Amino acid sequence: MVTTADQDTRRDVAWATARRFAHAAAEPAPAVRVALGQAAGLTLAEDLVVATPLPAFDTSAMDGYAVAGAGPWSITGSARPGRPWTGERLTAGNAVEISTGAVVPPGTWAVLPVESATVCDGRVTCPDGPGGTRDGRNGCRDESGGARDGRNGCRDESGGARDGQVGRRDESAAVSDGRVAVPGLARGKHIRYTGEDAPAGTRLAPAGTAVGPALLGLAATCGYDELLVHPTPVVRAIVTGDELARHGLPGPGRVRDALGPLLPSLIAELGGRLDGLVHVPDQPVAALAEAVEAAAGADVVVVTGSTSVGVTDGLRRLLAERDVRWIVDSVACRPGHPALLARLPGGPYVIGLPGNPFAALAAAHTLLGPLLAGLSGRALGDLPQAPLTSQVPVPAGRTRIVPVVWDGPGVRALGGDRPAFLNGAALADALAAVPYGHEPGRPVPLLLLRG
Numbered sequence: 001m002v003t004t005a006d007q008d009t010r011r012d013v014a015w016a017t018a019r020r021f022a023h024a025a026a027e028p029a030p031a032v033r034v035a036l037g038q039a040a041g042l043t044l045a046e047d048l049v050v051a052t053p054l055p056a057f058d059t060s061a062m063d064g065y066a067v068a069g070a071g072p073w074s075i076t077g078s079a080r081p082g083r084p085w086t087g088e089r090l091t092a093g094n095a096v097e098i099s100t101g102a103v104v105p106p107g108t109w110a111v112l113p114v115e116s117a118t119v120c121d122g123r124v125t126c127p128d129g130p131g132g133t134r135d136g137r138n139g140c141r142d143e144s145g146g147a148r149d150g151r152n153g154c155r156d157e158s159g160g161a162r163d164g165q166v167g168r169r170d171e172s173a174a175v176s177d178g179r180v181a182v183p184g185l186a187r188g189k190h191i192r193y194t195g196e197d198a199p200a201g202t203r204l205a206p207a208g209t210a211v212g213p214a215l216l217g218l219a220a221t222c223g224y225d226e227l228l229v230h231p232t233p234v235v236r237a238i239v240t241g242d243e244l245a246r247h248g249l250p251g252p253g254r255v256r257d258a259l260g261p262l263l264p265s266l267i268a269e270l271g272g273r274l275d276g277l278v279h280v281p282d283q284p285v286a287a288l289a290e291a292v293e294a295a296a297g298a299d300v301v302v303v304t305g306s307t308s309v310g311v312t313d314g315l316r317r318l319l320a321e322r323d324v325r326w327i328v329d330s331v332a333c334r335p336g337h338p339a340l341l342a343r344l345p346g347g348p349y350v351i352g353l354p355g356n357p358f359a360a361l362a363a364a365h366t367l368l369g370p371l372l373a374g375l376s377g378r379a380l381g382d383l384p385q386a387p388l389t390s391q392v393p394v395p396a397g398r399t400r401i402v403p404v405v406w407d408g409p410g411v412r413a414l415g416g417d418r419p420a421f422l423n424g425a426a427l428a429d430a431l432a433a434v435p436y437g438h439e440p441g442r443p444v445p446l447l448l449l450r451g
């Protein structure tokens, strides 16, 4: 139970604190296991750990020849993806034709790329190596197509030095295990060794990571068929306002509903799943109460246009009649000051967004975004920052939210940012949270807009 003193600290909460309160108050729903295809956009509820080494076998990184010992090498067979070499361990002076992705035969010293090889009478040489036929004048087929790079055309895509059993990838390593290797074709070249990317048991992504395309591919690479994820929080929206029209031109006393069209994509962008949007009149308050009751199964109820203290603003009265837990009861920012967040006993979170459309947008980024992140098991994280070059007046003790666009390495304010006007926000790359006392050129936190 929140005491009166606690409740007071929930009023006029500093902007950054309001975001933290909203995030900290969120209790994520129990995690669910879903097929990979259903996990996109959700959040990992468990660490992603690879059970096998990656790669799971010594893999050729090039199309060419798996060779052992110094050249020239006799070609003794082939290794293809899915059709591994089944012969004996490769011995010095022998080669196996190999494709990128095939299992490297045991005994292989390195893979000689096809561009670096000359083939003649079933023997392969590296033209610049011992026994090589650089000019191809002896009737041999130069597979390189004439293109050469580096000292001898034996390219290294390994990017790393190796040591131990498999030899070294140092270009200068011509002697290994007492045998002469082709200069430049160092031991281990063009082989992705078992476990080189990740040994078995490596944690590749922690719980709380957003499941994007790359993570899905990584999970599949590791052999996952399903992932344990937090489900997307379900949001019900209630738009209030007797003056609102849903079609046609605005006119005297008639305001087009901007929030009905804005909310579905905003809620999705902030990480929620909209499950119904209803319009209710300002009066009687019972209509709003009914709509809130009907949303009991949702995780979050978003109510717009009823956050103030006027006779037509019923949300605060409705919450006062219930034993709600206040999380944020107004925020020290402009616009969006009357925004609120409370939790109904045993029920959903309720977010009140001001009716003024730009104020509602700013408030949604302040409270709804962090709440949905918390419900999804995502960390709040620090916001990105960039220098704001414009002069933006900020009332004492407040944070001002203004639409901005990128301008070189910094951002500049767009204007069009009065609480009822979405002109600036519609063209913005981000909303900047400008603190009191900001001077042009100093960095400010940014809420990035996806557009």
Ligand SMILES: Nc1nc2c(c(=O)[nH]1)N[C@H]1C(S)=C(S)[C@@H](COP(=O)(O)OP(=O)(O)OC[C@H]3O[C@@H](n4cnc5c(N)ncnc54)[C@H](O)[C@@H]3O)O[C@H]1N2
Pocket (backbone or CB within 6 Å): 239, 240, 241, 243, 244, 255, 256, 257, 258, 259, 260, 304, 305, 306, 307, 308, 309, 310, 313, 335, 336, 337, 338, 353, 354, 355, 356, 357, 359, 419, 420
């Ligand atoms: N006595 C006080 N009055 C007001 C205060 C205050 O502190 N004391 N705060 C002002 C601020 S700041 C805001 S923001 C608004 C918030 O009001 P509500 O959330 O109760 O919203 P309404 O009063 O219904 O509407 C405000 C304004 O927005 C227009 N509106 C409402 N819904 C929509 C919509 N869906 N699409 C487009 N426009 C909408 C509505 O017509 C009003 O013009 O309270 C101030 N008052």
Ligand code: MOO
Pocket (backbone or CB within 6 Å): 333, 334, 335, 336, 337, 338, 354, 356, 359, 419, 420
């Ligand atoms: O939230 Mo109001 O004026 O701050 O739009």
